[in-house]
Amino acid sequence: MGILTRLKSFLFPDSAPAVIGLYGPPNAGKTTLANCIATDWADVTVGEASEVPHETQRAQRAEGIEIDHEEGSVTVSVVDTPGVATEVDHAAFFDHGLDDEAAQARARGATRGIGESMRTLREEVGGVIYVLDATQDPRAQVNDMLLGIVENQGLPVVLVANKVDHADADAEAVADAFPRHDVVPVSGLTGENTDALYAALAKRFG
Numbered sequence: 238m239g240i241l242t243r244l245k246s247f248l249f250p251d252s253a254p255a256v257i258g259l260y261g262p263p264n265a266g267k268t269t270l271a272n273c274i275a276t277d278w279a280d281v282t283v284g285e286a287s288e289v290p291h292e293t294q295r296a297q298r299a300e301g302i303e304i305d306h307e308e309g310s311v312t313v314s315v316v317d318t319p320g321v322a323t324e325v326d327h328a329a330f331f332d333h334g335l336d337d338e339a340a341q342a343r344a345r346g347a348t349r350g351i352g353e354s355m356r357t358l359r360e361e362v363g364g365v366i367y368v369l370d371a372t373q374d375p376r377a378q379v380n381d382m383l384l385g386i387v388e389n390q391g392l393p394v395v396l397v398a399n400k401v402d403h404a405d406a407d408a409e410a411v412a413d414a415f416p417r418h419d420v421v422p423v424s425g426l427t428g429e430n431t432d433a434l435y436a437a438l439a440k441r442f443g
Contacts, residue, residue, distance in 0.1 A: 254300070254301050254302075254312040254313050254314045255311065255312070255313045255314070255363045255364055255442055256313070256314045256316060256361050256362050256363050256364075257313045257314065257315055257316065257362070257363065257364045257365070257366060257438075257442060258296075258316045258318050258357060258358060258361070258362040258364070258365050258366070259271050259315065259316065259317050259318060259365075259366045259368055260318055260321065260354065260358065260365050260366070260367050260368070260383055260387070261320065261321070261367055261368035261369055261370075261380075261383070262320050262321060262322060262369070262370070262373075262377060262379050262380065263290040263291050263319075263320030263321075263322055263347075264288070264290045264320065264370065265320065265368045265369055265370045265373075265399055266286075266368060266370060266399040266400055266425050266426070267293070267317055267318070267320065267368045268283060268284045268285070268286040268292070268293055268297075268317050269286045269399075269425040269426050270366070270368055270397065270399055270423070270425030271283040271284065271299070271315055271317035271425075272284070272286065272425070273425045273426075273428060273431060274302065274304075274315055274431075274434075274435075274438075275299040275302055275315055277428075277431065277435075278302050278303060278304055278305075279299060279301070279302050279303070281299050282299075283297050283298065283299045283315060283317045284297040284317050288333070289330065289333045289335070289343075290320065290329070290330070290333070290347075291319065291320060291322075291325070291343055291344075291346065291347035291350060293317060293318070293319045293320065293350065294319050294343075294346040294347060294349065294350040295319065295350065295353060296316050296317065296318050296319065296353055296354065296357050297316070297317050298314055298315060298316045298317065299314070299315045300314045301314065302314070302315050304435055304438055304439055306432075306435045306436050306438075306439040307436075308435075308436040308439045308440050309439035309440055309443040310439060310443060311438065311439050311442045311443035313364075313438075313442060316357060316361070316362065318350075318353070318354040318357055318358075319347065319350025319351060319353060319354045320347075320350070320351075320354075321351050321354050321355070321379055321383055322347070322351065322379055323378055323379050323382070325344045325347045325348050325351070326344070327340040327341050327343070327344035328340065330343050330344070358386065358387070358390070359390075362392065363392065364392055364393045364394070364395075364441070364442045365387050365392050365393070365394045365395070366394075366395050366397060366438070367380075367383070367384060367387065367394055367395070367396045367397065367418075368397045368399050368425075369396070369397065369398055369399060369411050370399055370400050371398040371399060371400050371401055371403070371406035371407055371408050371410070371411055371422065372400055372403050372405050372406050372407070374410070375410060375411045375414040375415070376414050380414075380415075384415070384418075393441050393442060394418060394441075395419075395421060395434070395437045395438055395441050395442075396411070396415060396418040396419065396420045396421070397420070397421050397422075397423055397434065398411040398412070398420050398421070398422045398423070399423055399424065399425055400424060400425075400426070401422045401423060401424050401429060401430065402424035402426060402427045402429055406422075408420060408422035419437070421433050421434050421437050
């Protein structure tokens, strides 16, 4: 346990860990990154990842993750939230091998999940890891909307350009799209550059 964490525990013995939500559009790699963080620091997983959009349809969490980095220490509860989209078209799931019934069910679940993500953001979250797929265009309406809500709530943010292990990843495009935020390029799948992420989390949320 780091010195700062021990000091906080002594001064505030009953204080709960900060609740940090992973937010972003569907298929940005939020669950994979949440699992990476939880596995590295607590040897637990948060949820099951999938290449099919809207796999995560309920908020899922790992409690009391202690990040003890040379840049600082912080104990957080990591909440992996369903991906947020401005619309959900069930026909998009046909491309992933789902039949009409399964696609309709996933679309309904995705819509419920978006509502749960927004409720969690309003009522529970004390900080945000905003995850973007660095292989995709970051200038989507949903990103401006969500980051605007986060900023209006005054929540601290760490902006992540995920999937930098892909040859077509462009973390600089993410940084250019959101110049008001520092961007941490990582791969939640391979663990590439996660040390920089943990330094950012310790400094931003500690």
